[in-house]
Amino acid sequence: MEQWRHVFKLDPDRELADEALERVCLSGTDAIMVGGSSGVTFDNTVDLLARIRRYEVPCVLEVSEQEAIVPGFDLFLIPVVLNAKDPDWIVGRQHQALKEYGALMDWQQVVTEGYIILNGDSTAARVTKADARLDAKDVEAYARLADKLFRCPIVYMEYSGTYGDMELVRRVRSIVGQSRLFYGGGVDGPQKAREAAACAHTVVVGNAVYRDLERALATVQAVKETV
Template identity: 50%
Template sequence: MEYLEWRHVFKLDPAKEISDEALKRVCESGTDAILVGGTDGITLDLVLDLLVRVRRYKVPVALEISSIECVSPGFDFYFIPSVLNSTQTTWVKDLQIEAIKEFGDFLNWDELVPEGYCILNPDCKVAHLTEAKTSLSEEDVIAHARLAEYIFKLPIFYVEYSGVYGNPNMVRAAKNVLTNTRLFYGGGITSVDQATEMAKIADTIIVGNHIYNNLHEALETVSAVKRISL
Protein backbone atom coordinates (compact mmCIF):
# COMPACT_ATOMS: atom_id res chain seq x y z
CA MET A 1 0.00 0.00 0.00
CA GLU A 2 1.32 3.42 -0.93
CA TYR A 3 0.91 4.87 2.56
CA LEU A 4 3.68 2.50 3.67
CA GLU A 5 6.06 4.47 1.43
CA TRP A 6 5.18 7.94 2.72
CA ARG A 7 8.05 9.82 4.37
CA HIS A 8 6.47 13.25 4.81
CA VAL A 9 2.82 14.11 5.41
CA PHE A 10 1.10 17.44 6.00
CA LYS A 11 -1.87 17.28 8.37
CA LEU A 12 -4.62 19.82 7.74
CA ASP A 13 -7.29 20.65 10.31
CA PRO A 14 -10.71 21.30 8.70
CA ALA A 15 -11.56 23.65 11.58
CA LYS A 16 -8.63 25.96 10.78
CA GLU A 17 -8.63 28.49 7.95
CA ILE A 18 -6.10 28.24 5.15
CA SER A 19 -6.03 30.44 2.08
CA ASP A 20 -6.21 29.04 -1.44
CA GLU A 21 -2.66 30.21 -2.12
CA ALA A 22 -1.31 28.59 1.05
CA LEU A 23 -3.17 25.37 0.30
CA LYS A 24 -1.74 25.32 -3.22
CA ARG A 25 1.77 25.64 -1.84
CA VAL A 26 1.16 22.82 0.64
CA CYS A 27 -0.33 20.46 -1.93
CA GLU A 28 2.37 21.17 -4.51
CA SER A 29 5.23 21.07 -2.00
CA GLY A 30 6.30 17.52 -2.77
CA THR A 31 4.82 16.10 0.40
CA ASP A 32 3.73 12.49 0.04
CA ALA A 33 0.16 13.01 1.25
CA ILE A 34 -2.35 15.27 2.94
CA LEU A 35 -3.96 13.92 6.12
CA VAL A 36 -7.21 15.65 7.07
CA GLY A 37 -8.03 15.51 10.75
CA GLY A 38 -8.41 17.35 14.03
CA THR A 39 -9.63 17.05 17.59
CA ASP A 40 -12.50 19.50 17.95
CA GLY A 41 -14.72 21.79 15.92
CA ILE A 42 -14.82 19.32 13.03
CA THR A 43 -18.02 19.18 10.97
CA LEU A 44 -18.96 17.31 7.80
CA ASP A 45 -19.29 20.60 5.91
CA LEU A 46 -15.75 21.61 6.88
CA VAL A 47 -14.37 18.21 5.89
CA LEU A 48 -16.13 18.32 2.53
CA ASP A 49 -14.97 21.87 1.82
CA LEU A 50 -11.34 20.96 2.49
CA LEU A 51 -11.62 17.74 0.48
CA VAL A 52 -12.94 19.59 -2.58
CA ARG A 53 -10.14 22.14 -2.35
CA VAL A 54 -7.38 19.54 -1.95
CA ARG A 55 -8.77 17.41 -4.78
CA ARG A 56 -7.70 20.10 -7.26
CA TYR A 57 -4.19 18.72 -6.84
CA LYS A 58 -2.60 15.34 -7.48
CA VAL A 59 -1.42 14.68 -3.93
CA PRO A 60 -3.07 11.69 -2.17
CA VAL A 61 -5.49 12.69 0.58
CA ALA A 62 -6.56 10.66 3.61
CA LEU A 63 -9.18 11.30 6.28
CA GLU A 64 -8.29 10.53 9.87
CA ILE A 65 -11.65 9.69 11.39
CA SER A 66 -12.41 11.30 14.74
CA SER A 67 -16.20 11.35 14.36
CA ILE A 68 -18.58 9.09 12.44
CA GLU A 69 -20.66 12.15 11.49
CA CYS A 70 -17.73 13.60 9.54
CA VAL A 71 -17.03 10.60 7.30
CA SER A 72 -17.37 11.34 3.59
CA PRO A 73 -16.64 9.44 0.36
CA GLY A 74 -13.91 10.77 -1.89
CA PHE A 75 -10.74 10.18 0.12
CA ASP A 76 -7.98 7.83 -0.98
CA PHE A 77 -7.63 6.34 2.49
CA TYR A 78 -9.45 6.41 5.82
CA PHE A 79 -7.20 6.26 8.85
CA ILE A 80 -8.85 4.66 11.89
CA PRO A 81 -7.06 5.60 15.12
CA SER A 82 -7.08 3.48 18.25
CA VAL A 83 -5.50 5.22 21.24
CA LEU A 84 -3.60 2.33 22.76
CA ASN A 85 -2.70 4.19 25.96
CA SER A 86 -6.23 5.45 26.59
CA THR A 87 -7.71 4.35 29.91
CA GLN A 88 -11.14 4.06 28.27
CA THR A 89 -12.10 1.35 25.79
CA THR A 90 -14.20 3.98 23.99
CA TRP A 91 -11.07 5.21 22.22
CA VAL A 92 -9.52 1.79 21.68
CA LYS A 93 -12.41 -0.11 20.11
CA ASP A 94 -15.93 1.04 21.08
CA LEU A 95 -16.23 3.89 18.55
CA GLN A 96 -14.76 1.65 15.88
CA ILE A 97 -17.37 -1.02 16.63
CA GLU A 98 -20.16 1.55 16.25
CA ALA A 99 -18.77 2.68 12.91
CA ILE A 100 -18.52 -0.91 11.64
CA LYS A 101 -22.09 -1.63 12.73
CA GLU A 102 -23.32 1.37 10.77
CA PHE A 103 -21.12 1.20 7.67
CA GLY A 104 -19.69 -2.34 7.64
CA ASP A 105 -21.79 -3.55 4.71
CA PHE A 106 -20.68 -0.65 2.52
CA LEU A 107 -17.01 -0.20 3.40
CA ASN A 108 -14.16 -0.74 1.00
CA TRP A 109 -11.87 -2.41 3.49
CA ASP A 110 -8.82 -1.81 1.29
CA GLU A 111 -9.19 1.93 1.90
CA LEU A 112 -9.24 1.58 5.70
CA VAL A 113 -5.95 1.96 7.54
CA PRO A 114 -5.93 1.12 11.27
CA GLU A 115 -3.34 2.98 13.32
CA GLY A 116 -2.31 2.57 16.94
CA TYR A 117 -1.77 5.87 18.69
CA CYS A 118 0.49 6.41 21.68
CA ILE A 119 -0.11 9.94 23.00
CA LEU A 120 2.75 11.33 25.10
CA ASN A 121 1.88 15.01 25.68
CA PRO A 122 -0.23 15.24 28.86
CA ASP A 123 -1.34 18.80 28.09
CA CYS A 124 -2.77 18.31 24.60
CA LYS A 125 -6.48 18.26 23.84
CA VAL A 126 -6.49 14.73 22.48
CA ALA A 127 -4.83 13.38 25.64
CA HIS A 128 -7.56 14.95 27.78
CA LEU A 129 -10.33 13.83 25.44
CA THR A 130 -9.19 10.21 25.32
CA GLU A 131 -8.05 10.08 28.96
CA ALA A 132 -4.68 8.81 27.81
CA LYS A 133 -2.08 7.66 30.29
CA THR A 134 0.81 9.78 29.06
CA SER A 135 3.40 9.30 31.84
CA LEU A 136 5.03 6.38 30.06
CA SER A 137 8.58 5.11 30.38
CA GLU A 138 10.64 3.88 27.44
CA GLU A 139 9.73 0.35 28.48
CA ASP A 140 6.05 1.31 28.35
CA VAL A 141 6.39 2.79 24.87
CA ILE A 142 8.23 -0.32 23.69
CA ALA A 143 5.41 -2.47 25.05
CA HIS A 144 2.79 -0.37 23.25
CA ALA A 145 4.77 -0.61 20.01
CA ARG A 146 4.95 -4.38 20.33
CA LEU A 147 1.26 -4.51 21.15
CA ALA A 148 0.55 -2.64 17.91
CA GLU A 149 2.70 -4.92 15.75
CA TYR A 150 2.55 -8.36 17.27
CA ILE A 151 -0.85 -8.48 18.99
CA PHE A 152 -3.06 -6.13 16.96
CA LYS A 153 -1.08 -6.48 13.70
CA LEU A 154 -1.50 -2.78 12.96
CA PRO A 155 0.28 -1.31 9.91
CA ILE A 156 0.98 1.98 11.73
CA PHE A 157 2.18 2.88 15.23
CA TYR A 158 1.79 6.64 15.73
CA VAL A 159 3.83 8.36 18.44
CA GLU A 160 1.91 11.60 19.02
CA TYR A 161 3.17 14.59 21.01
CA SER A 162 0.50 16.93 19.58
CA GLY A 163 1.73 20.49 19.88
CA VAL A 164 5.13 19.97 21.49
CA TYR A 165 8.34 18.51 20.14
CA GLY A 166 8.85 15.00 21.43
CA ASN A 167 11.67 13.09 23.05
CA PRO A 168 13.73 11.45 20.27
CA ASN A 169 14.81 8.70 22.68
CA MET A 170 11.18 7.67 23.18
CA VAL A 171 10.58 7.61 19.43
CA ARG A 172 13.78 5.63 18.86
CA ALA A 173 12.79 3.10 21.53
CA ALA A 174 9.60 2.37 19.60
CA LYS A 175 11.36 2.24 16.24
CA ASN A 176 13.98 -0.22 17.46
CA VAL A 177 11.38 -2.92 18.19
CA LEU A 178 9.21 -2.52 15.09
CA THR A 179 9.78 -4.71 12.04
CA ASN A 180 6.74 -4.55 9.80
CA THR A 181 4.63 -1.89 11.50
CA ARG A 182 5.46 1.62 10.23
CA LEU A 183 6.35 4.29 12.78
CA PHE A 184 4.62 7.65 12.36
CA TYR A 185 5.78 10.64 14.39
CA GLY A 186 3.75 13.80 14.93
CA GLY A 187 4.12 16.74 17.27
CA GLY A 188 5.73 20.15 17.47
CA ILE A 189 7.94 20.10 14.39
CA THR A 190 8.72 23.77 13.77
CA SER A 191 12.10 23.66 12.02
CA VAL A 192 14.17 21.83 9.46
CA ASP A 193 16.48 20.62 12.26
CA GLN A 194 13.61 19.01 14.14
CA ALA A 195 12.18 17.46 10.99
CA THR A 196 15.61 16.09 10.12
CA GLU A 197 16.18 14.69 13.60
CA MET A 198 12.89 12.82 13.67
CA ALA A 199 13.18 11.71 10.02
CA LYS A 200 16.38 9.86 10.99
CA ILE A 201 14.29 7.80 13.44
CA ALA A 202 10.67 7.54 12.32
CA ASP A 203 9.44 6.15 9.01
CA THR A 204 6.92 8.94 8.44
CA ILE A 205 6.93 12.52 9.74
CA ILE A 206 3.68 14.45 10.22
CA VAL A 207 3.78 18.26 10.13
CA GLY A 208 0.58 20.01 11.14
CA ASN A 209 0.28 23.12 13.31
CA HIS A 210 3.31 24.85 11.81
CA ILE A 211 1.50 25.16 8.49
CA TYR A 212 -0.70 27.76 10.17
CA ASN A 213 2.08 29.42 12.17
CA ASN A 214 4.91 29.66 9.66
CA LEU A 215 4.10 28.26 6.23
CA HIS A 216 7.54 28.90 4.77
CA GLU A 217 9.30 26.92 7.50
CA ALA A 218 6.71 24.14 7.30
CA LEU A 219 7.28 23.79 3.55
CA GLU A 220 11.04 23.54 4.09
CA THR A 221 10.52 20.35 6.11
CA VAL A 222 9.51 18.45 2.96
CA SER A 223 12.90 18.50 1.28
CA ALA A 224 14.64 18.08 4.65
CA VAL A 225 12.80 14.82 5.31
CA LYS A 226 13.18 13.56 1.74
CA ARG A 227 16.96 13.90 2.00
CA ILE A 228 17.08 11.38 4.85
CA SER A 229 17.29 7.67 4.01
CA LEU A 230 16.50 5.09 6.66
Protein backbone atom coordinates in the same frame (compact mmCIF):
# COMPACT_ATOMS: atom_id res chain seq x y z
CA MET B 1 1.63 4.61 2.24
CA GLU B 2 4.58 2.27 2.69
CA GLN B 3 6.83 4.81 0.95
CA TRP B 4 5.61 7.98 2.63
CA ARG B 5 8.34 9.94 4.39
CA HIS B 6 6.58 13.28 4.88
CA VAL B 7 2.91 14.07 5.51
CA PHE B 8 1.15 17.37 6.14
CA LYS B 9 -1.80 17.15 8.53
CA LEU B 10 -4.55 19.72 7.98
CA ASP B 11 -7.35 20.43 10.43
CA PRO B 12 -10.80 21.05 8.90
CA ASP B 13 -11.62 23.32 11.85
CA ARG B 14 -8.74 25.73 11.13
CA GLU B 15 -8.56 28.41 8.46
CA LEU B 16 -6.05 28.08 5.62
CA ALA B 17 -6.08 30.46 2.67
CA ASP B 18 -6.28 29.06 -0.86
CA GLU B 19 -2.79 30.28 -1.72
CA ALA B 20 -1.32 28.60 1.37
CA LEU B 21 -3.19 25.37 0.63
CA GLU B 22 -1.90 25.38 -2.93
CA ARG B 23 1.68 25.70 -1.71
CA VAL B 24 1.17 22.84 0.74
CA CYS B 25 -0.34 20.57 -1.89
CA LEU B 26 2.41 21.34 -4.43
CA SER B 27 5.23 21.16 -1.88
CA GLY B 28 6.33 17.63 -2.73
CA THR B 29 4.87 16.11 0.44
CA ASP B 30 3.89 12.48 0.07
CA ALA B 31 0.33 12.96 1.30
CA ILE B 32 -2.16 15.24 3.02
CA MET B 33 -3.83 13.88 6.15
CA VAL B 34 -7.11 15.53 7.13
CA GLY B 35 -8.09 15.32 10.78
CA GLY B 36 -8.34 17.04 14.13
CA SER B 37 -9.11 16.47 17.79
CA SER B 38 -12.12 18.78 18.01
CA GLY B 39 -14.52 20.77 15.83
CA VAL B 40 -14.40 18.29 12.94
CA THR B 41 -17.71 18.10 11.07
CA PHE B 42 -18.99 16.64 7.83
CA ASP B 43 -19.31 20.11 6.30
CA ASN B 44 -15.82 21.40 7.08
CA THR B 45 -14.28 18.05 6.14
CA VAL B 46 -15.98 17.83 2.75
CA ASP B 47 -15.08 21.47 2.09
CA LEU B 48 -11.40 20.87 2.78
CA LEU B 49 -11.40 17.67 0.71
CA ALA B 50 -12.92 19.51 -2.28
CA ARG B 51 -10.18 22.16 -2.07
CA ILE B 52 -7.38 19.57 -1.82
CA ARG B 53 -8.79 17.55 -4.73
CA ARG B 54 -7.80 20.33 -7.11
CA TYR B 55 -4.31 18.88 -6.81
CA GLU B 56 -2.90 15.40 -7.39
CA VAL B 57 -1.44 14.82 -3.92
CA PRO B 58 -2.82 11.74 -2.10
CA CYS B 59 -5.38 12.71 0.53
CA VAL B 60 -6.38 10.57 3.52
CA LEU B 61 -8.91 11.05 6.31
CA GLU B 62 -8.00 10.32 9.92
CA VAL B 63 -11.41 9.49 11.33
CA SER B 64 -12.13 11.07 14.72
CA GLU B 65 -15.87 11.69 14.34
CA GLN B 66 -18.31 9.21 12.81
CA GLU B 67 -20.46 12.09 11.56
CA ALA B 68 -17.47 13.47 9.62
CA ILE B 69 -16.82 10.37 7.52
CA VAL B 70 -16.73 11.76 3.99
CA PRO B 71 -16.39 9.54 0.89
CA GLY B 72 -13.77 10.38 -1.70
CA PHE B 73 -10.54 10.06 0.28
CA ASP B 74 -7.78 7.72 -0.90
CA LEU B 75 -7.52 6.04 2.51
CA PHE B 76 -9.36 6.14 5.83
CA LEU B 77 -7.09 5.96 8.89
CA ILE B 78 -8.78 4.57 12.00
CA PRO B 79 -7.03 5.54 15.24
CA VAL B 80 -6.99 3.07 18.13
CA VAL B 81 -5.67 5.06 21.09
CA LEU B 82 -3.75 2.37 22.94
CA ASN B 83 -3.16 4.38 26.12
CA ALA B 84 -6.68 5.85 26.30
CA LYS B 85 -8.42 5.41 29.64
CA ASP B 86 -11.76 5.88 27.90
CA PRO B 87 -12.44 2.55 26.12
CA ASP B 88 -14.65 4.41 23.66
CA TRP B 89 -11.42 5.40 21.87
CA ILE B 90 -10.13 1.83 21.73
CA VAL B 91 -13.16 -0.11 20.48
CA GLY B 92 -16.32 1.90 21.22
CA ARG B 93 -16.37 4.41 18.39
CA GLN B 94 -14.99 1.84 15.96
CA HIS B 95 -17.80 -0.55 16.89
CA GLN B 96 -20.45 2.10 16.33
CA ALA B 97 -19.00 3.07 12.96
CA LEU B 98 -18.89 -0.55 11.80
CA LYS B 99 -22.41 -1.12 13.05
CA GLU B 100 -23.61 1.60 10.71
CA TYR B 101 -21.16 1.46 7.80
CA GLY B 102 -19.45 -1.95 8.04
CA ALA B 103 -21.32 -3.58 5.19
CA LEU B 104 -20.55 -0.66 2.89
CA MET B 105 -16.85 -0.24 3.60
CA ASP B 106 -14.09 -0.94 1.10
CA TRP B 107 -11.58 -2.61 3.39
CA GLN B 108 -8.76 -1.98 0.92
CA GLN B 109 -9.08 1.69 1.87
CA VAL B 110 -9.07 1.21 5.66
CA VAL B 111 -5.86 1.45 7.70
CA THR B 112 -5.61 1.03 11.47
CA GLU B 113 -3.33 3.34 13.46
CA GLY B 114 -2.07 2.18 16.84
CA TYR B 115 -1.92 5.59 18.55
CA ILE B 116 0.30 6.39 21.53
CA ILE B 117 -0.49 9.89 22.84
CA LEU B 118 2.51 11.27 24.71
CA ASN B 119 1.55 14.86 25.55
CA GLY B 120 -0.84 14.80 28.47
CA ASP B 121 -1.69 18.50 28.06
CA SER B 122 -2.90 18.12 24.48
CA THR B 123 -6.50 18.26 23.32
CA ALA B 124 -6.16 14.70 22.02
CA ALA B 125 -5.10 13.46 25.47
CA ARG B 126 -7.94 15.27 27.20
CA VAL B 127 -10.57 14.04 24.74
CA THR B 128 -9.42 10.40 24.94
CA LYS B 129 -8.41 10.54 28.65
CA ALA B 130 -5.03 9.20 27.57
CA ASP B 131 -2.52 8.31 30.27
CA ALA B 132 0.60 10.01 28.90
CA ARG B 133 2.66 9.39 32.06
CA LEU B 134 4.54 6.56 30.38
CA ASP B 135 8.11 5.41 30.79
CA ALA B 136 10.13 3.94 27.94
CA LYS B 137 9.09 0.38 28.72
CA ASP B 138 5.42 1.39 28.65
CA VAL B 139 5.83 2.96 25.23
CA GLU B 140 7.76 -0.01 23.91
CA ALA B 141 5.04 -2.35 25.17
CA TYR B 142 2.32 -0.33 23.42
CA ALA B 143 4.38 -0.38 20.22
CA ARG B 144 4.69 -4.16 20.40
CA LEU B 145 0.98 -4.41 21.14
CA ALA B 146 0.17 -2.48 17.96
CA ASP B 147 2.80 -4.14 15.79
CA LYS B 148 2.89 -7.74 16.94
CA LEU B 149 -0.52 -8.39 18.52
CA PHE B 150 -2.93 -6.07 16.68
CA ARG B 151 -0.80 -5.95 13.50
CA CYS B 152 -1.61 -2.31 12.84
CA PRO B 153 -0.10 -0.99 9.60
CA ILE B 154 0.79 2.25 11.47
CA VAL B 155 2.17 2.91 14.93
CA TYR B 156 1.70 6.62 15.61
CA MET B 157 3.73 8.38 18.32
CA GLU B 158 1.78 11.60 18.87
CA TYR B 159 3.35 14.38 20.92
CA SER B 160 0.70 16.81 19.68
CA GLY B 161 2.31 20.25 19.62
CA THR B 162 5.41 19.44 21.66
CA TYR B 163 8.69 18.05 20.36
CA GLY B 164 9.23 14.50 21.53
CA ASP B 165 12.03 12.29 22.80
CA MET B 166 13.86 11.30 19.63
CA GLU B 167 15.87 8.59 21.36
CA LEU B 168 12.60 6.95 22.40
CA VAL B 169 11.26 7.32 18.87
CA ARG B 170 14.40 5.64 17.55
CA ARG B 171 13.97 2.77 20.04
CA VAL B 172 10.36 2.24 18.97
CA ARG B 173 11.38 2.17 15.32
CA SER B 174 13.86 -0.61 16.12
CA ILE B 175 11.04 -2.59 17.76
CA VAL B 176 8.33 -2.45 15.10
CA GLY B 177 8.49 -4.99 12.32
CA GLN B 178 5.50 -4.86 10.00
CA SER B 179 4.16 -1.49 11.20
CA ARG B 180 5.27 1.85 9.83
CA LEU B 181 6.24 4.33 12.56
CA PHE B 182 4.62 7.76 12.20
CA TYR B 183 5.88 10.61 14.37
CA GLY B 184 3.94 13.82 15.00
CA GLY B 185 4.57 16.76 17.31
CA GLY B 186 6.56 19.96 17.42
CA VAL B 187 8.20 19.69 13.99
CA ASP B 188 8.30 23.42 13.28
CA GLY B 189 11.18 23.67 10.82
CA PRO B 190 13.81 21.79 8.83
CA GLN B 191 16.18 20.99 11.70
CA LYS B 192 13.60 19.13 13.76
CA ALA B 193 12.25 17.56 10.59
CA ARG B 194 15.67 16.08 9.86
CA GLU B 195 16.00 14.79 13.43
CA ALA B 196 12.56 13.19 13.36
CA ALA B 197 13.11 11.70 9.91
CA ALA B 198 16.28 10.01 11.13
CA CYS B 199 14.24 8.26 13.85
CA ALA B 200 10.78 7.55 12.39
CA HIS B 201 9.64 6.16 9.05
CA THR B 202 7.18 9.01 8.45
CA VAL B 203 7.14 12.58 9.80
CA VAL B 204 3.79 14.36 10.19
CA VAL B 205 3.80 18.17 10.19
CA GLY B 206 0.63 19.92 11.32
CA ASN B 207 0.62 23.02 13.52
CA ALA B 208 3.59 24.57 11.72
CA VAL B 209 1.45 25.03 8.60
CA TYR B 210 -0.71 27.50 10.51
CA ARG B 211 2.06 29.15 12.52
CA ASP B 212 4.90 29.61 10.01
CA LEU B 213 4.13 28.37 6.51
CA GLU B 214 7.61 28.98 5.09
CA ARG B 215 9.29 26.88 7.78
CA ALA B 216 6.62 24.22 7.43
CA LEU B 217 7.22 23.95 3.69
CA ALA B 218 10.96 23.66 4.29
CA THR B 219 10.37 20.44 6.26
CA VAL B 220 9.49 18.56 3.07
CA GLN B 221 12.96 18.77 1.54
CA ALA B 222 14.61 18.32 4.92
CA VAL B 223 12.82 15.01 5.41
CA LYS B 224 13.43 13.83 1.85
CA GLU B 225 17.17 14.48 2.20
CA THR B 226 17.44 12.52 5.44
CA VAL B 227 18.47 8.88 5.15
